[in-house]
């Protein structure tokens with residue numbers, strides 16, 4: 001079995017880059033451990049246009065598929081794309097990145113989707129990345145320590161493939177039925193509608209259009225980058241990637257939630273591997 005594997009695919013949705021780094025590092029570690037004939041491929045489905053084509057693999061492939069955790073679950077805007085993939089018996093490793101709060105049922109949900117789509121799940125992992133809403137919560141993660149764990153995870157996966165121990169069943173932490181999407185509360189303690197919140201643009205903006213190009217929803221108006229042509233999922237890409245820091249939130253409930261997350265999740269969480 002080991003010698004039949006031809007391609008390792010890193011497949012990822014990653015607005016602020018932490019999922020990309022982690023998934024590619026797992027895939028590269030597998031490539032290195034399995035040997036010279038393996039081809040590394042990276043498939044980025046962050047932008048809306050890249051989610052129009054279906055991802056297909058076959059039984060000679062290893063697919064490392066990663067998404068960030070949104071509200072304790074797989075981001076719902078990705079469900080259509082994920083539910084159209086065809087694994088065709090590929091060996092596969094679901095991975096989630098979360099911002100040091102909790103991954104709740106995101107990993108088990110991703111594993112279930114992939115199993116349904118014909119992937120053969122041989123391992124899974126939950127890793128920590130700097131929180132999309134913050135510059136200080138899980139700041140700079142994945143860091144050196146995380147990448148060390150990522151690489152040993154890749155080694156363990158490779159051993160499992162080489163030893164042909166790929167028919168087992170993987171037990172993953174999470175509830176079934178899945179818990180509801182995690183919902184923040186406003187200043188009065190009531191649930192509030194996070195969906196309508198959008199970033200603002202200040203006078204530092206140089207109109208470079210980077211934010212237009214990187215918005216995963218294609219929602220920033222290129223004629224006037226302070227305007228929107230579609231929904232905002234609060235992914236953090238335009239905020240963190242604007243070269244002059246011109247994008248910001250001023251919504252009081254958003255800021256309350258951000259500060260609460262920062263205050264309540266100071267203890268460093270560590271990656272969890274299922275293999």
Ligand SMILES: Cc1cc2nc3c(=O)[nH]c(=O)nc-3n(C[C@H](O)[C@H](O)[C@H](O)COP(=O)(O)O)c2cc1C
Pocket residue numbers: 013014015016017018019020067068069070071072073097098099100101102103128129130131132133182233234235236
């Ligand atoms: C809308 C939204 C909801 C999120 N929900 C959670 C969550 O429930 N738990 C958590 O720990 N992190 C949560 N995060 C943080 C991201 O999962 C985390 O920062 C991840 O590393 C981002 O991945 P990326 O860098 O690939 O975009 C959320 C982020 C966003 C944008």
Ligand code: SF4
Pocket residue numbers: 201204205206207208209210211212225241242243244245246247
């Ligand atoms: S990335 Fe920043 S500077 Fe560039 S257009 Fe967007 S808001 Fe303006």
Ligand code: SF4
Pocket residue numbers: 015199214215216217218219220231232233234235236237238239
């Ligand atoms: S506008 Fe919203 S969805 Fe688009 S990049 Fe900014 S935070 Fe993400």
